[in-house]
Amino acid sequence: LLYAGTDAGAFVSFDDGDHWQPLQMNLPTAWVRDLLVHGDDLIAATQGRAIWVLDDLSPLRQWNANIASQPLHLFKPADALRVHANNNKDTPLPPETPLGKNPPNGAIIDYSLGTRTRGPVTIDILDASGKVVIRHFSSDAQPEDPRAERYFDADWLQPEKMPAATPGLHRFVWNLRHARPRAASYDYSIAAVFGEDTPTSPQGAFVLPGQYTVVLKANGHEQRQPLTVKMDPRVHTSEADLQAALAFSQEVGDALDKAYVGYAQQKAVAKQLGTLSDQLGDKSANKSLHDEISALQTKLQPSQKETLDQASDFTAISGQLAALESDAESADTAPTPAQQQVLASASDRLEAAWRQWRTLQSGELAKLNADLKSVGMKRVNIPPKDKLDAGEPDPGKDLP
Helix, strand or coil, X not given: CEEEEECCEEEEECCCCXXXXXXXXXXXXXXXXXXXXXXXXXXXXXXXXXXXXECCCHHHHHCCCCHHHCCEEECCCCCEEECCCCCCCCCCCCCCCCCCCCCCCCEEEEEEECCCCCCCCEEEEECCCCCCEEEEEECCCCCCCCCECCCCCHHHXXXXXXXXXXXXXXXXXXXXXXXXXXXXXXXXCCCCCCCCCCCEECCCCXXXXXXXXXXXXXXXXXXXXXXXXXXXXXXXXCHHHHHHHHHHHHXXXXXXXXXXXXXXXXXXXXXXXXXXXXHHCCCCCCHHHXXXXXXXXXXXXXXXXXXXXXXXCHHHHHHHHHXXXXXXXXXXXXXCHHHHHHHHHHHHHHHHHHHHHHHHHHHHHHHHHHHHHHCCCCCCEECCHHHCCCCCCCCCEECC
């Protein structure tokens, strides 16, 4: 494998210089005065223009003529660095500010698909044992749409990218994180760069440095490649502290999910109660049912009088846990005593919220369902945990 710089740009040869082809990509026509292979990257110095970097040479180093004719080919990924992309806490730079483009943040996964590719194409990340799936991505999956309030122009957002399923060479980037925990709401980070995606927090915990396996599946074929995740060389946190940080984030994530379930179930019930109230019509003719529905709607409203540290409703608890998870994600350190104290307090209030919710289900809500049944009206359903959508309620099991 050879690289050449000329007065017309950069070129590459796969056969010891017998044949050459352009390596321009987004490099403008410029005199390439010097070339340097630095780790897994190629750096080109141009005459009076700029420094240009081709990130991750793995596909070029592994390329051969047979790959294009294969139904699929997964290139062995370069080592991935566990780096925080952007922890800026100040106002982002304006769009017109000239900026260089950083390499993709995470593990770069390159693959090739043949001309007869039929979707879906899936990519799985397995743990060191090769059995536990850390992340799953599919070309036919719907992009994630966290419920975050956008307070800025949409140009600062980029749609989530799924693995491509079209013939040819493709690049997919895994951000080295576990799946994002479910939460009642999310917030956009101020750590943003125009043209790149604005992060939505909480994002999900970083995986630990170590060995993983990438699995590519398409057209009934499967290929696997090892992936090494390395620590940011500027960070010297002990393995024990990293494990403690991951365990803490997972504990917060479990609590967040539990709060989300209660929040989404109550939201689904509240929407059904509103529909029932409209269907009943004249309040004087159905006063007892209207009174029952009104009382339930009042009890499902979040409290407005408590402070964040005292709030006992699912919405407020989820918000505090989401902020705690974002705080824990921001640094590669073991959880602090203050963070552990916040989690303990939120967990206690979460258990109390669930006790109140179960009592409401078995009491007033069960009575309302019985009264609705007696007049031939549809019962109120609670969506099961795996069928929750905070935007629209899904049909669930009938209450007793």
